[in-house]
Amino acid sequence: MANVQIIVGSVLGASEYVADALAEKLRECQHEVDIHLEPDANEIARHDHWIICSSTHGAGDFPDNIQRFATQLNQLKLDPLPFCVIALGDSSYDTFCEAGNKLHQLMLKSGAKPQTDVFEIDVLQHPIPEDVAVEWLAQHHPLMVDKNP
Numbered sequence: 001m002a003n004v005q006i007i008v009g010s011v012l013g014a015s016e017y018v019a020d021a022l023a024e025k026l027r028e029c030q031h032e033v034d035i036h037l038e039p040d041a042n043e044i045a046r047h048d049h050w051i052i053c054s055s056t057h058g059a060g061d062f063p064d065n066i067q068r069f070a071t072q073l074n075q076l077k078l079d080p081l082p083f084c085v086i087a088l089g090d091s092s093y094d095t096f097c098e099a100g101n102k103l104h105q106l107m108l109k110s111g112a113k114p115q116t117d118v119f120e121i122d123v124l125q126h127p128i129p130e131d132v133a134v135e136w137l138a139q140h141h142p143l144m145v146d147k148n149p
Contacts, residue, residue: 009054
């Protein structure tokens with residue numbers, strides 16, 4: 001099975017809950033999973049699958065704990081690293097899911113290969129975002145499709 005690195009950008013904890021739920025689902029399918037709450041791109045295995053799970057803070061900003069990671073992405077070559085982004089946001093703001101979309105663009109610029117489009121979760125529609133994230137993972141992520149227990 002695969003090794004998966006889940007990189008978390010969180011302010012109030014919702015992205016952490018999503019990461020924990022994703023990790024549980026992935027482990028059920030025999031994947032190895034590490035979660036990074038203070039991610040350092042230079043210390044995360046580059047031969048694994050990356051799932052970036054981030055909320056948006058303020059006016060489209062990155063959460064404090066993932067700002068260094070985002071800056072590091074500008075200096076890395078990650079070809080052919082497979083990745084996907086799960087973005088959490090509140091659709092009542094005009095910067096809905098902006099941090100997640102910015103992270104997706106930074107990963108593309110680094111040469112990483114997207115496995116899916118950005119999956120945006122509106123916390124107004126899904127007050128328990130981990131449920132919809134796990135459902136999406138099971139139905140759309142290449143590591144999970146046709147492998148659900």
